Amino acid sequence: MAKDIREPKQERSIEKKNKIVRAGYELFSEVGYYSTNTAQIAKRAGVSTGIVYGYFKDKRDILLDVLAIYVERAFSPVIELMNSLSSPVDMRALACEVLTRATQIHQKNANIHEALHSMSHSDEEVNSRFIQLEDDITLKIVAKLASLGISAPNLNERVHFAMDIVQSFSHEYVFDHHPYIDYAAMRNIVESTLVSLFN
Numbered sequence: 001m002a003k004d005i006r007e008p009k010q011e012r013s014i015e016k017k018n019k020i021v022r023a024g025y026e027l028f029s030e031v032g033y034y035s036t037n038t039a040q041i042a043k044r045a046g047v048s049t050g051i052v053y054g055y056f057k058d059k060r061d062i063l064l065d066v067l068a069i070y071v072e073r074a075f076s077p078v079i080e081l082m083n084s085l086s087s088p089v090d091m092r093a094l095a096c097e098v099l100t101r102a103t104q105i106h107q108k109n110a111n112i113h114e115a116l117h118s119m120s121h122s123d124e125e126v127n128s129r130f131i132q133l134e135d136d137i138t139l140k141i142v143a144k145l146a147s148l149g150i151s152a153p154n155l156n157e158r159v160h161f162a163m164d165i166v167q168s169f170s171h172e173y174v175f176d177h178h179p180y181i182d183y184a185a186m187r188n189i190v191e192s193t194l195v196s197l198f199n
Contacts, residue, residue: 017055019045024062025069025112033063033115063116064125070112071133077101082141087148095194099187102166106174114175138163150198158197165190 023044027036038059042049056062078101085094106113120127141159152158169190173183 016045016047016051020047020052020055021062021065021069024059025066028063028066028115029109029112032111033059033119038062060123063119064129066112067116067126067129070109070116071129074105074109074113075133075137077105079137079140082144085144085148089145089148089150091195091198092191095191098166098194099169099190102170103173106170110174134160134163145198152198162194162197165193 020041023041024036027040027044036059038052038056039049041059041062042052045052052062056065078098081094081097081101116126116130120130138156138160141163142155145159146155169186172178172181172186
């Protein structure tokens, strides 16, 4: 018989659960998901392992809550940038700043990013959350650009493609390190491609 998982209602209990999630985030970021266990998470959070299992079924269950924090930390800098824009938009400057923020995000969250993305290939719920995230961000950016008078045809598709390019460059720059790639030249190509999508 499966044990009941508590959903905290009192402030103290909510804070305990949040501490566990933050501890999971920190440990997954520092050493990766697969090198972390629930005992380590409990110790980092300052609670017993029993308390952890009172709020979560297992380590994966913690990861799903961690994913929400990751999403906020990973994408809020880009969303904040988009929200700060006013017309007319300097697309070259915007492309440059988006790439800078995206690579910094990947560098800062490298371990947890790798863990979450590797799990998205085998875990349907993790994958569906990433897809929902992509949908939300695409539509927010499309709405913002439209409000600024950028009316390129197929704006949804252009924004989604731009996000793919930025993500691909960030992965290449942070994780892959091919010795034959001139990353400054590649970055210029990516910036020019982004500009051409919206001009």
